[in-house]
Amino acid sequence: MDTIHLLIEGFGSALTPTNLLMAMLGALIGSVAGMIPGVGPTPAIAILMPLTTALGPTQGIIMLSGIYYGAIYGGSTTAILLNIPAELQAVPVCFDGYPLAKKGRGGPALGIAAISSFVAGVLGVIGLVFFAPLLADQALAFGPPEYFALMVLTLTVIVNLSGNSVIKGLIMGLAGYLLSLVGMGPASTQARFTFGIEPLTAGIEMISVIIGLFAIAEVFHSFGEHASESQVPKLGSVYPRLSDLRDTVPTMLRSGVVGFLLGLLPGCSPAVSAFLSYDLEKRIAPKPEEFGQGALRGVAAPEAAGNATCSAGFVPLFTLGIPSSPPLAILLAGLMIYGLQPGPMLFDGSNNFVWVIIASMFIGNVMLVVLHLPLVGIWVKLTQIPLRILKPLILLLCVVGVYSVRNSMFDVLVSFILGGVGYFLKKGKWPLVPFILCFMLGPLTERSFVQSMSISDGSFSIFVESPIALTILVFAAGLFVVSIALMRRAHIRRRDLQLAVTE
Amino acid sequence: MSEIGASEIGASDNGANSGHAPVPRGARRLGPDRIGGLIAIGLGLVALAEAARLYHLGTGMLVGDHVMPGAVGILLVVFGAVLVIRADPSALMEKLPRGRTMLRLCGSFAILFVYWLLMDRLGYIASTFIVAIGLFKTMSQYGWVRCILYAAIASAALGYLFMNLLNIALPAGVISFG
Secondary structure (H helix, E strand, O other): OHHHHHHHHHHHHHOOHHHHHHHHHHHHHHHHHHHOOOOOHHHHHHHHOHHHHHOOHHHHHHHHHHHHHHHHHHHHHHHHHHOOOOOHHHHHHHHHHHHHHHOOOHHHHHHHHHHHHHHHHHHHHHHHHHHHHHHHHHHOOOOHHHHHHHHHHHHOHHHHOOOOOHHHHHHHHHHHHHHHOOEEOOOOOOEEOOOOOHHHHHOOOHHHHHHHHHHHHHHHHOOOOOHHHOOOOOOOOOOOOHHHHHHHHHHHHHHHHHHHHHHHOOOOOHHHHHHHHHHHHHHHOOOHHHOOOOOHHHHHHHHHHHHHHHHHOHHHHHHHOOOOOHHHHHHHHHHHHOOOOOOHHHHOOOOOHHHHHHHHHHHHHHHHHHHHOOOHHHHHHHOOOOHHHHHHHHHHHHHHHHHHHHOOHHHHHHHHHHHHHHHHHHHOOOOOHHHHHHHHHHHHHHHHHHHHHHHHOOOOOHHHHOHHHHHHHHHHHHHHHHHHHHHHHHHHHHHHHHHHHHO | OOOOOHHHOOOOOOOOOOOEEEOOHHHOOOOHHHHHHHHHHHHHHHHHHHHHHHHHHOOEOOEOOOHHHHHHHHHHHHHHHHHHHHOOOOOEEEOOOOHHHHHHHHHHHHHHHHHHHHHHHHOHHHHHHHHHHHHHHHHHOOOHHHHHHHHHHHHHHHHHHHHHHOOOOOOOOOOOOO
């Protein structure tokens, strides 16, 4: 009952004009960012996060969450109409969405994507309401050894965020960790890795790293590309027929539940659940040969599963501080910048922060459907904005974003240098997300390890003697193995599906 | 700016078709992964050196500020060595731009550093105006008149938005909206 009561209070706060405006602005900005070919949710959140610091934590996170699911939602538009997926999870949406668009049924495909996204979003929010407090209650018993074990569990996420090479992901994670060690150590007052450069004693600012690697590097990575000149096929009516809905609603519900349950596992990315759900629907479909040729169920399944996983990702994010996808890793940084440490304290009864965010997510999902379906023509036009105008403006925004956090030109310089480094890393196909994840979690990992070692007088037995820490470490080992198996399976399925589509 | 693009759906591994190219001539023997592995080993050695410097400040082998730099250093050296040994020297990396595109890319990057130098001296609006002209010229390749016009609009709009509406403390310098 407490949960329901807190949720009602959350709705009360979320429905204030300011919070409603932030949810709407976030959803709109996110949709625009997701629809412009070549932007997508991760850079969108990275670029805009510093600017939301002008707002309070609640309004800022409401807006960032809105940008997140708005961009995910918007990304499906380019996947269906232009065959350009903004994120990996939108790839299976292309398989059937684009053939539908080429047949002149882009409108119904967009409509089904919107409804699937809404259904999954609502399922996800309902799940979040019931699962998150349960997990947060368990986290109340955590001390330094448990937190260290949790950090180890979080690092298993790297496997899923490493792209094609786990070893490169691990090296990037360690490099990020190394960068987080710059500055004063937790046990002494001795500066580390400063090499006599005075501003480094305060450490490297998180936003400089995020903007450098995710925004500046991205702008230069796509240098010379002008992707927005693609032609949009004829849309048709955006409202699906009743028979289309009858055909796809069970798929939406099934994929939504599968996506949500997969999303509860730390490290399961929306891309994995989107591919697995597409595969599942194809297997149980009465006419599997229609998949890849323009089946609406082929749009509904990955869209619902991916979005439900996105919503479910907020459960480990809010309760344990474990992000399961790149945009959530940036959102975690957002929480930290606002001074909010994810964990049980966020669910403290005296603080309705989380409940306002959850209520806003529900409202944001409603807004997305209401805004998108009738205005689809305007959204389609947005996919045609020339990137050559946007790129210089994005760079100018990046500078303000970095500078505004500490009023430091040194931070701006760091972001430029990391932008250059990130450019070459992207060219060499080195995954950037493990770097940022370990950079963010590095200080907490080190602090919990140093405290655990101080308590146990340097003995590792402290991690085995604590039942919670031991359970988490065993779970981390199991998850590591399962993640590799899932990644291989998704990789094989993706390859098979791509081959099938090509044929 | 997406992680993947349409061209990657169903794209073959053929470098010429998928926007990839063999590694630059000087690095061909090593390959991009092997170079990365060597850099990881280098970073690991730096971390180990720092751990050794801090060791005497700790209160035990596993207690102190040296522990994490040491652990990270060892793992970087190990994983770097694994990558160097197991890397495929013929691995492909994305094609780097050439000729005028490369010049424009370097120019845009240099302009960012000019921005860093100018902002404290000239203030946000004036430096943004100058830098925006350069960026619109190098990145967007518009004519000078259009570059100046867009730069004026962008610097005035951004300055007003951040300094006046959002009250973000940016260097005022020679031009401000009072």
